[in-house]
Amino acid sequence: MRRVVFYSARSNRWHRAPDMLRRRQFFDVCVMGNRLYVAGGEGGGGGLRSAEVFDPAKNRWSFVAEMAAPMAPFVSAVHGGRWFVKGIGAQQQVLSQAYSPESDSWSIVLDGMVTGWRSASACLNGRLYAAECMDGCRLRAYDEAVDAWSTCADSKQHRGSSQAAAIVALHGRLFVVRNDMSVSAVQVAAEAGKQRWQTLAGKAHTKSFVTGLLSNLAGRSRAKNNILHCQVLEV
Numbered sequence: 467m468r469r470v471v472f473y474s475a476r477s478n479r480w481h482r483a484p485d486m487l488r489r490r491q492f493f494d495v496c497v498m499g500n501r502l503y504v505a506g507g508e509g510g511g512g513g514l515r516s517a518e519v520f521d522p523a524k525n526r527w528s529f530v531a532e533m534a535a536p537m538a539p540f541v542s543a544v545h546g547g548r549w550f551v552k553g554i555g556a557q558q559q560v561l562s563q564a565y566s567p568e569s570d571s572w573s574i575v576l577d578g579m580v581t582g583w584r585s586a587s588a589c590l591n592g593r594l595y596a597a598e599c600m601d602g603c604r605l606r607a608y609d610e611a612v613d614a615w616s617t618c619a620d621s622k623q624h625r626g627s628s629q630a631a632a633i634v635a636l637h638g639r640l641f642v643v644r645n646d647m648s649v650s651a652v653q654v655a656a657e658a659g660k661q662r663w664q665t666l667a668g669k670a671h672t673k674s675f676v677t678g679l680l681s682n683l684a685g686r687s688r689a690k691n692n693i694l695h696c697q698v699l700e701v
Contacts, residue, residue: 474620487527488516494539496549497697498567506537513556536615537638543587545594552580578613602630602642619654621663632696643696
């Protein structure tokens with residue numbers, strides 16, 4: 467795929483953006499410095515090392531440094547000013563890399579953060595969080611001091627087979643976006659065990675701005691569509 471569309475809260479409409487420079491599938495995306503980055507994936511019969519960035523101020527894409535090795539990412543997150551990406555390499559091995567926009571370079575990562583990292587993630591107030599269960603109703607956080615992950619929030623209300631496709635940090639909260647169009651928000655800064663979970667959208671709730679947006683994203687036939695990524699970009 468190369469085509470890009472984006473939803474504007476200002477106009478409450480979807481708009482066409484410039485196409486990506488490289489056709490790709492099974493890639494990953496992130497936002498850093500209000501720019502949208504895309505890297506890796508597959509295209510033309512093989513794995514890709516290429517990466518590119520979209521600048522909304524200039525309304526155009528440009529290539530950035532190539533990855534250290536080709537890979538099809540399955541999870542990524544921005545943390546400490548770098549974009550960490552974990553996925554499958556050309557020899558079907560698990561690889562972890564990090565991109566620094568400051569130096570425009572990629573490097574291989576082997577620390578404890580990526581060792582136990584395998585699910586949707588987001589960084590909030592300098593701390594990295596990830597889903598600890600399939601539906602994202604339990605979260606864990608990475609502690610750099612001990613180089614390990616630990617549980618930090620649990621709603622104790624799991625959603626069956628729903629899968630957490632993405633976690634987005636917005637306005638001081640984490641939003642868990644699932645592939646069944648349900649969205650939950652949690653204030654992880656609260657005292658352990660006292661975090662407030664809130665369901666913003668779901669099959670059993672009245673259609674709202676959030677449900678309308680996600681329904682448009684997935685299309686009418688939910689059984690045939692899944693959310694793959696969710697990013698917030700100011701335009």
